[in-house]
Amino acid sequence: MFIPPVGIDGLRQTVNSHVSEAQRIWNFRSAYNVAALNCLQPQHANILEGYKAFLTGHKRDLTRINNTVENEWRQSQGKDFARARDTYSTQVYNYWALPPVLPQFCDAMTQIVQQETMMPSGSLDAFANSGMAKLEGVFNEFYSAFERYRVDVAAWDAQYGAAFGYTQLQYTNATYTAPVIPAAPAPQ
Template sequence: MCKRFWKFAPAAVLISILAACAQKAPPPPPPPPPVVVIPPQPQPPMGAPESMRIPEMADNGVRTTVNSNVSTAQTVWNFRSAFNVAALNCVEPEYEPILAGYKQFLKVHDKSLDRVDDELDKNFKGAFGKTGIRERETYQTQVYNFFAVPPVKTTFCEAAMQIAAELAQVPAGQLEGYAPQGLAKIEAPFMDFFNAYDQYRADLAAWQAKYGGIIVLAPEQRAEAVTAQ
């Protein structure tokens, strides 16, 4: 474009044109990098640790726990164990009915519990011989640990409050009939927690796949990056 004016412009004008042509405007600065809004990383439910083992879901969609596929006698004893854990751990004033209910439970259903205890001893001895009692104690420790998972304490104690109220209406000799539904109710908070933890792991995997490779800079680092461009 500048050359088209050289033949026809006066000398003074030609000098101005040449000066303008010599001073090309600098290119515009590059736009700042796009701002990536990263949502918070998913966190475990109920204050649980970021990594923990939970019972796996079976192929039939039912989660397998220490309470799965057990005999009637074992169901009764696992229910007793769960109620025992609640009586020991739910010590806040609002949960006082649990301990009182547990004491009453042992008194009312003493004969049924003794019968179940003897039956389980025989079952374990028959299955494991001389190590039967030790095997039973090992299994029972797993049951106690299951019902003592810290993140579930609040909802577990609330379920135990309901159990204490219901047990007050169960007469002696009827424990075996109530135990399956009682065990399911007192186990339900843990099933809810396990489901929530599974969802957390799925959400975390999706978050890491989408945002895990993004380097998040501090504000002063972002300013330096823009200035350097």
């Protein structure tokens, strides 16, 4: 599993790093969309309604932001901007839908939806930035825990691997080996 490294700024270098303000808000909208499609447990029921209200209530701002993002991609990528933006958007959606983080992601988005009802009209930027900080915190906790796991497994292997078997290779450096298919018996 790839764990985004921590940059010199002290932040993980994810798909949300070093993007424009408009792209950051659009990535938050993408997170909200992923949550509406994937957070289907009863305790997350408010997400879908919240997402619908979000799209309706911020329609003008979201259209403006999408146009800004589109122009940014056009300026940076030229005539092939649509393909580059689509590829990046897929990475964003996949980032938010990371299976081991999904339960915590859904819980965080449930809290964000509750906060949205208290936001004044015209505060999309502040709401998105606050939501992004909360969501990035969830992913950061997962990545940090996974890094600790790798360190702990390596320490266990160093201390007990020779006696009880090594786990590091099995779980973190696994390689695919094609199955051995027995040869068909010779006809008699």
